Amino acid sequence: MSFSSAVLAEIRQRIPDNRVFDDPVSTLAFGTDASFYRLIPRVVVRVQDEGEVVDLLALARKHQVPVTFRAAGTSLSGQAISDSILIVLGDQWNGHEIRDNGRQIRLQPGVIGAQANAWLAPRGYKIGPDPASINACKIGGIVANNASGMCCGTAQNSYHTLAGMRLVLVDGAVVDTENAASVAAFRNSHGELLAALKKLAINTRNNRELADRIRHKYRLKNTTGLSLNSLVDFSDPLEILTHLMVGSEGILGFVSAVTYNTVPEYPDKATALLVFRDVETCCRAASVLKTQPVAAVELLDRRSLRSVQDKPGLPDWIHGLSEGACALLVESRAPGPDVLEEQLAHIREALAGFPLEQQVDFTRDAGVSGQLWAIRKGTFPAVGAVRPNGTTVIIEDVTFPIDQLAEGVTRLQQLFVKHGYNDAIIFGHALEGNLHFVFPQGFGDPAEVARYEAFMADVAQLVAVEFGGSLKAEHGTGRNMAPFVELEWGHEAWQLMWRIKRLLDPDNLLNPDVVLSEDPRIHLKNLKPLPEADPLVDKCIECGFCEPVCPSEGLTLSPRQRIVIWRDIQARRRAGEDTRELEKSWQYHGLDTCAATGLCAQRCPVGINTGDLVRKLRSEKASGQAVANQLARHFSAALKATRFVLAGASGVERLLGAPLLTRLSAGVRKVSGDRVAQWDPSMPQPVRFVMPVPGSADDRRPRVVYLPACVSRTMGPARGDKAQDSLMAVTRRLLEKGGYQVVFPDTPDSLCCGQPFASKGYPEQAAGKKDELIGALLRASRNGVDPVYCDTSPCTLQIREAAAEAGLALFDPVKFIREHLLERLAFEPEQTPLAVHVTCSTQHLGEAEGLIDIARRCSTKVVVPEGIHCCGFAGDKGFNVPELNAHALRTLPEQTAGCAEGISTSRTCEIGLSRHSGLDYHGLVYLVDRVTSARATL
Secondary structure (H helix, E strand, O other), X not given: OOOOHHHHHHHHHHOOHHHXXXXXXXXXXXXXXXXXXXXXXXXXXXXXXHHHHHHHHHHHHHHOOOEEEEXXXXXXXXXXXXXXXXXXXXXXXXXEEEEHHHOEEEEXXXXXXXXXXXXXXXXXXXXXXEOOXXXXXXXXHHHHHOOOEOOOOOOOOHHHHEEEEEEEOOOOOEEEOOOHHHHHHHHHHOHHHHHHHHHHHHXXXXXXXXXXXXXXXXXXXXXXXXXXXXXXXXXXXXXXHHHHHOOOOOOXXXXXXXXXXXXXXXOEEEEEEEXXXXXXXXXXXXXXXXXXXXXEEEEEEHHHHHHHOOOOOOOHHHHHOOOOOEEEEEEEEEOOHHHHHHHHHHHHHHOOOOOOOEEEEEEOOHHHHHHHHHHHHOHHHHHHHHOOOOOEEEEEEEEOOHHHHHHHHHHHHHHHHHHOOOOOEEEEEHHHOEEEEEEEEOOXXXXXXXXXXXXXHHHHXXXXXXXXXXXXXXXXXXXXXXXXXXXXXXXXXXXXXXXXXXXXXXXXXXXXXXXXXXXXXXXXXXXXXXXXXXXXXXXXOOOOOOHHHOOOXXXXXXXXXXXXXXXXXXXXXXXXXOOHHHHHHHHHHXXXXXXXXXXXXXXXXXXXOHHHHHHHHHHHHOOOHHHHHHHHHOHHHHXXXXXXXXXXXXXXXXXXXXXXXXXXXXXXXXXXXXXXXXXXXXXXXXXXXXXXXXXXXXOOOOEEEEEOOHHHHHEXXXXXXXXXXXXXXXXXXXXXXXXXXXXXXXXXXXXXXXXXXXHOOOHHHHHHHHHHHHHHHHHXXXXXXXXXXXXXXXXHHHHHXXXXXXXXXXXXXXXXXXXXXXXXXXXXXXXXXXXXXXXXXXXXXXXXXXXXXXXHHHEXXXXXXXXXXXXXXXXXXXXXXXXXXXXXXXXXXXXXXOXXXXXXXXXXXXXXXXXXXXXXXXEHHHHHHHHEEEOOOO
């Protein structure tokens, strides 16, 4: 039976409408993962609990429609897409439990891998898997793909560190291996299934040739096909079942919780880059290092080194390396410095006989180490950044036996030449013989598809047949290698995998054509187009690394999804299609709800700032040029009007009370079609800037130019806030306490950094206001002699480059306190719990850790809420699109419960933070001023 309206109707009966998506924008957005395939789901369902998964599986069985589970969608082989029902994880799958002081951790599938490690870090542990996507991928995907990484190897992957699992089978059965009652009930209800698995295991072990082949395959790093090693490693059928789930890519069931045995995270590390004259010498050295105390050994061929040789901070000698050069990036880790030094001595001794062309010897300097790892981590993005528009970047993932690694590299390079992949590069995890090769690939015409088909056939023959290696070491089989599983494993093992599949999913409803497929051309179907859309985003490889930091992800679209939709609109326009309906939906989903903070660029492998595209499109749609010009010319009048509105609202609040005014405001907003901002008790009172009387000419204190942002000059504390002094008053008090003479630029009420204009799509007016401001600051600072203090981090960020070009020393609150006030002030930390919000602009300014450090000087109990990278207030969006702010801060109340106060560095952000936490959020200076006194020695 195919998907029908009846299926959708039943889904809507079981799942609330706000978590069921069948509109063209949502289905297209979720039709994309990090692979080069695309399938458009008929419906996307965001599930919040296990019961909903069971219900949806029952519906799928009833109507015989396929289901695919999706975590973060960072999979590279086409595992996380569907043309039927796509089930994605909602917010309620982030539970964790740390056990035995960090030696074990139980995780739900929605937890991001890096977050799990952040929870474990204070105890000195981490989870074993360390995929390159760990900052974005989720535990569900890590388990489903048996993902590994640079230090994981085979011993520390999910399969080998699994301690327990809770899973859901296609028939709706749930079993938790850590719950005795659950296990007993499952053994009773599913005895026949367990008996069948046990029989398969016995038969496999008795088939010596097959058992030996399985053991051989898993001596290598291998994720091709199902985890047949479970049949020879375990005799308990429940252990077999849970280990079959690892690496099954959702074709056998749904993993709703997993418990890991963790591994130590050693604090002392040393890193080296060793360049050998040829591949053979490099690979022989890697073989020697296999027995040495190393945590990671990464191989980079000459092409991969060339791809990153112009990156800042890298050694100049990379340019002059010989054509056949090949490098190893080596890292050793230890529980202490003495042990580390002993390990390094052993490593150096082992490598003493290998001549080097160049090297960066082992260093413990974190900065140098970071630069060396930037070489390795920059290779994949480097190819992505220079690929021709309209092509994708393919990253393949194979394993050669370590003693044949050199020949394997050479033979791969020969295949690149044979098939014309002249830009392909090779790098990988040398200790495991695991190589990644990356190349740009177009699928726009049949000739390119045919070239790819021929190349992959040769790769499969080379790796799987000639070398007996694995075609997928850690990226999972997916659709990409499904046609080659039989070639790699042989017919008997392939049929064994199918028996397991039919035993657990007899109707083939779970993620069909992934891992196991009878279609020999499935890897050439449903290839994803990457049409040109805009130079700002054309290099996007749709990896999804940006998504965890986006405040609108889960509400409307993520940065990746915005690019997907805009690409589709542009392609449809070029094809002459009517895109009006799609663009109508895009206006809200793509433009109105984008905070445009640019955090996505920090996570993007190729540095794409989706906010730049959004601002550009807003500019193209902006129709109020005359109004913008008037506001720019008469900015002080606009501030007066703002104060007037705030004063009026404050007066009404006094008369009617906050609860009644809140209800009336909600009604007015509804009647206005959401064009009038919602009032609530977090709204600020007006504040008026009064130019202070200049200091005396003989004042010998150092001067600082104080630039109060326009929000600081208009928006004071809320009426119910315990702190009623304005930010300007507190800032001036703190600066003077630190021994500074505070001066102000002339006519401050007419000054603006330009951010309000830029965010609305008026770049010319923004540039004009910025230039005007820089001129005023130059005059006030005596042409840059005096430092300039800006009290709001977004404004600081907006003018940072222009200020630097003008020779101004510009500081946000964090940097000024850190560099100029810490030594001038004595701190008496408070005992009350304090919540800290690190704004987007503070992150861009590189002051996130500085803010947290200052907060910890002020309070012994600092809480930094997890997973809130951007509050979503975004200037005035907290007023005009309040659902964005609410969505971004949906976990804030729970995380800040028990805190007495919150701090930040943006007045508008603080409004939203106060609104959604119930706390009073203030600027950092309020806290610092309250807990400090001037040092007597000054």
